[in-house]
Amino acid sequence: MLVLALDTSTPAVTAGVVELGPDGAETRAERVTVDARAHGELLTPHLLEAVGAAGIALNDLAAVVCGSGPGPFTGLRAGLATAASLGQVLDVPVYPVCGLDAIAAEASVQAKLLVVTDARRREVYWAVYDADGTRLHGPAVDRPDEIDLTGVEYVAGHGVQVYPDAFELTAVEPWYPSPRGLVLAAADELRSGADPAPLTARYLRRPDAQEPGRPKRVLV
């Protein structure tokens, strides 16, 4: 089955066409630009280019997979809004996947793995996976020094590039969720044709908003 994979949960604007078979997934075409300020601009052009480069039409797609975060809010929403609209027009299911899972799915280590991406404000979005890729902890958002790294040997994700001294672990690729990783992270649901989970963003933080106090006095 041909699956369109989208992700905007990191500075990478990612779109790709992946063919998912019974035993694996193969990237047919992808377009990726690393620019944290271009998610709203580039995602749709990228996905059209990827579909064109794969030699298919949008109507050939059987499903859409979209990274649902965690990630910086504004960029994250660009991907989810795009995926939801495509799914509505093409009448195909849209599967949300945790972007950290997509990174873990492509990190070829057979040991306990930490995945971190930049959450700004000196924090990272993170999750920990065991040797067979099962998520043990997270996703969560914390300062790097607050994460329990017991037994963890490797770290993947671009958080390690943003905080190079924060983790005494062996850094491995990928830095960003790839189309293939996104599809692998949703492979079971895609293959079984399960009903997709609601396409909601994993923000992990509440909006910054403060209730106002009494109006300021204006007379001295």
Next chain:
Amino acid sequence: MAKIIMGIETSCDETGVGLVRLHDDGTVELIADEVASSVEQHARFGGVVPEIASRAHLEAMAPTVRRAFDAAGLTLKDVDAVAVTAGPGLAGALLVGVAAAKAYAAALGVPLYGVNHLAGHVAVDTLEHGPLPTPCLALLVSGGHTQLLRVDDIAGKITELGSTVDDAAGEAYDKVARLLGLPYPGGPPIDKAAAGGDPEAIAFPRGMTGPRDAKYDFSFSGLKTAVARWVEAAERRGDEIPVADVCASFQEAVADVLTAKAVAAAAETGIDTLVISGGVAANSRLAGLARERCSAAGVRLRIPRPRLCTDNGAMIAALGAHVVAAGVPQSSLDFSAAPGLPVSTVTV
């Protein structure tokens, strides 16, 4: 062949999806207008919280689109063009609509037009009162905008004659409501309270009306402070606050300045049609005083019904239809949301 235009609006706290039919003769007919508002989530903060608005847009977008098509008895496949608010507005909020609109247009294989929210407030009047005579003047008054415009071509040539130098008129309503203990948004409760008050009870200042002030600019920050000072002084004296009189006098000051400047612009330019739109256009005193003064000055006044004055998708669909009819080139799919888009840029 008539064309179906979908309009998407997410510049502030309303997720709007509108559908219009552009007929061969250039007339534009409203066929669906669905809005999901997050206003209740902002009420306790006394104003729109951008992140809350953006989250609400993402959740509301697809369901609001579905409701619009259900209401119209159409499907997405019937759409011939998509128009979306490119700006001005809240950056994160705009981005949700822009991203969705790009995907709708790309998946449908139809042209996309990124359009100006302010021009949409003017264009929406054609849904109610038919083609706009041009040139015409437009007074846009809402929680985020207060502008006096000259419209030579709704699809391409709009000039700002003046705008607020500080608070928008609707913002002044919200702030005054808050200091009087009235709910948010402040427009409707102040309008209601003012009905039982004396508009001449308190002589609140008329901002930007001195001989050296810019003729068509507005200022409401000083008015808001004047109301605060008056109320605070009354509290200090231990007087009971005459809420109805304060509301009526405040509202009179706002309506007086807005209509005086708009009618003066009509006299000076010789333009005989004035459109008033935006959320504050629903205010009873603004509409009433505008009718009085326009009638005395021989100016034709057009005010869309309140539902069309507030933010909605129909206004963007209507503007999109005029842009399509005028043969304006479509937007590139890589355009950016433009929070500070000037009104002179009707399409991006």
